Amino acid sequence: MFFGVLSISYILSDQYQLAAAMILLSMVMDALDGKIARKLEASSDFGKELDSLADVVSFGVAPAILVYAQILVSYQWLGLLAVIWFAVAGALRLARFNVQNISGYFVGVPITAAGSFLALLNLIANRISPIAFLLITVLLAFLMISKIKVPKF
Numbered sequence: 001m002f003f004g005v006l007s008i009s010y011i012l013s014d015q016y017q018l019a020a021a022m023i024l025l026s027m028v029m030d031a032l033d034g035k036i037a038r039k040l041e042a043s044s045d046f047g048k049e050l051d052s053l054a055d056v057v058s059f060g061v062a063p064a065i066l067v068y069a070q071i072l073v074s075y076q077w078l079g080l081l082a083v084i085w086f087a088v089a090g091a092l093r094l095a096r097f098n099v100q101n102i103s104g105y106f107v108g109v110p111i112t113a114a115g116s117f118l119a120l121l122n123l124i125a126n127r128i129s130p131i132a133f134l135l136i137t138v139l140l141a142f143l144m145i146s147k148i149k150v151p152k153f
Helices: 002-012 016-039 045-070 077-099 111-123 130-145
Strands: 105-107 149-151
Touching: 002 016, 002 045, 016 045, 016 111, 045 077, 045 111, 045 130, 077 105, 077 111, 077 130, 111 130
Parallel strands: none
Antiparallel strands: 105 149
């Protein structure tokens, strides 16, 4: 969550590349915290919920604000609806994940993948049209709440 909030602070300072980098750093930390918790046998329901809250900030809210501030602001209410939908879909996806007991695959694209993908795209934003960003943001939101099976690696 630390790097997600740091990303938002960089967005507020118009430092979009650093903001995207903080989201990607969140991805690394998210992978490490789970591995460390399992290795230390410190997994708990509390930790699972806290991890989900951190994921909503780092991979839902931060990428949504980043894409809106840098690219979709020109679409006004349509851009705002797209990024709100992205953040809400990410939260819905995490809530569903927390109540399901499925192993071997994810149901829907994980928020960590969707948010990190938006951050990566942001690094090459000057090569992608704003309408493509709008469509990708909405598509990723739908993929997060979809019922497609995504293998765990």
